[in-house]
Amino acid sequence: MNIVSGRLDRGYALFQEEYERKALEVLRSGWYVLGGEVERFEQEFAAHIGAKFCVGLASGLDALYLGMRALGIQSGDEVIVQANTYIASVMGITMNGATPVFVEPNQYYNIDVTKIEEKITPRTRAILVVHLYGQACKMDDVMALARTYGLFVIEDCAQSHDACYGGQKTGTFGDVGCFSFYPTKNLGAFGDGGAIVTNSSELEGKIRCLRNYGSRVKYQFDVVGVNSRLDELQAGLLRVKLAHLEQLTAARRRLAQSYNEYITSPRIEKPAVQPGSTSVWHQYVVRCDERGRLIAHLKERGISTMIHYPVPPHLSEAYRDLQLPKGSLPVTEAYADSVLSLPLYDGMTEDEVRYTAEAVNQF
Numbered sequence: 001m002n003i004v005s006g007r008l009d010r011g012y013a014l015f016q017e018e019y020e021r022k023a024l025e026v027l028r029s030g031w032y033v034l035g036g037e038v039e040r041f042e043q044e045f046a047a048h049i050g051a052k053f054c055v056g057l058a059s060g061l062d063a064l065y066l067g068m069r070a071l072g073i074q075s076g077d078e079v080i081v082q083a084n085t086y087i088a089s090v091m092g093i094t095m096n097g098a099t100p101v102f103v104e105p106n107q108y109y110n111i112d113v114t115k116i117e118e119k120i121t122p123r124t125r126a127i128l129v130v131h132l133y134g135q136a137c138k139m140d141d142v143m144a145l146a147r148t149y150g151l152f153v154i155e156d157c158a159q160s161h162d163a164c165y166g167g168q169k170t171g172t173f174g175d176v177g178c179f180s181f182y183p184t185k186n187l188g189a190f191g192d193g194g195a196i197v198t199n200s201s202e203l204e205g206k207i208r209c210l211r212n213y214g215s216r217v218k219y220q221f222d223v224v225g226v227n228s229r230l231d232e233l234q235a236g237l238l239r240v241k242l243a244h245l246e247q248l249t250a251a252r253r254r255l256a257q258s259y260n261e262y263i264t265s266p267r268i269e270k271p272a273v274q275p276g277s278t279s280v281w282h283q284y285v286v287r288c289d290e291r292g293r294l295i296a297h298l299k300e301r302g303i304s305t306m307i308h309y310p311v312p313p314h315l316s317e318a319y320r321d322l323q324l325p326k327g328s329l330p331v332t333e334a335y336a337d338s339v340l341s342l343p344l345y346d347g348m349t350e351d352e353v354r355y356t357a358e359a360v361n362q363f
């Protein structure tokens, strides 16, 4: 059997006719940027997540950058963020001139809330949580800390569409919820896309203005903005997928449950879900001390895997200036050296999960 991590063709095939009908409809409409499809998607996504407003953007990175910019985060400010994240979370901070302050993750791969307080200084403006691998962070504790210290909360929901904490969806706890619709995400488009959800009409207005060259009224420019617009084709295709998202998430849950059942090897650390949280299983991440050999073992059996992520942001060349040497974030670094994402994609079959789990057990 050949099992390819991150494949997208299966997910496309699930609703191929609907996607193709919508694509033709948009192509024939003669309107391609910021139109009716984007407006309808924004309304539908806000309602789906349970937020008052949604602003469509060009990417998840732009959502993080513009979300923090709209909050006034700037040079001299510090933003607390978990250290074991995709580098875009950190870039959203530094693009605003602010300084990332890293906090180690807990056993669920999310920010260890008990380690936040010691990192708060007079310069701290915000906490950026990342609902990594699709599991919601412990948001009651995060929000309580933020209230105590008067901090903004930004949620990186790039991997957590529809994940809940205490029955409430990620993206609705903080000041802004930042989503990515990159093709591999749980709600993935067929190109780049992103969005911010918020309950603040003031933030919504600022972000709408920033995404379109800083303009609220045509040819009148209030601030120096950017061009970060969701296009009609992506918005239309996202509307098709959004209507099926609950079904897609349920299928992911079943596949993850099967992995949980079939993987029995004591050499493999399976993912845990924390009480109060749900996971939408953006990734199914295991840990193994001999990861290199496990990868090779699976590859010999036709199974490709991925690592999310092999180099934590503080050790990447891009953030050499932060001067955080190896050893400064030991939990994060140990995870980076041992995590492995097993294949899990829309349209994956139960047989494929069983074959993969058996191969893992044979290791």
Ligand SMILES: *Cc1c(COP(=O)(O)O)cnc(C)c1O
Pocket (backbone or CB within 6 Å): 059, 060, 061, 062, 085, 086, 088, 089, 130, 156, 158, 159, 180, 181, 182, 192, 193, 194
């Ligand atoms: C994918 C991702 C992003 C960035 O989204 P893009 O749309 O690729 O810019 C940000 N944060 C996390 C955690 C991600 O997984």
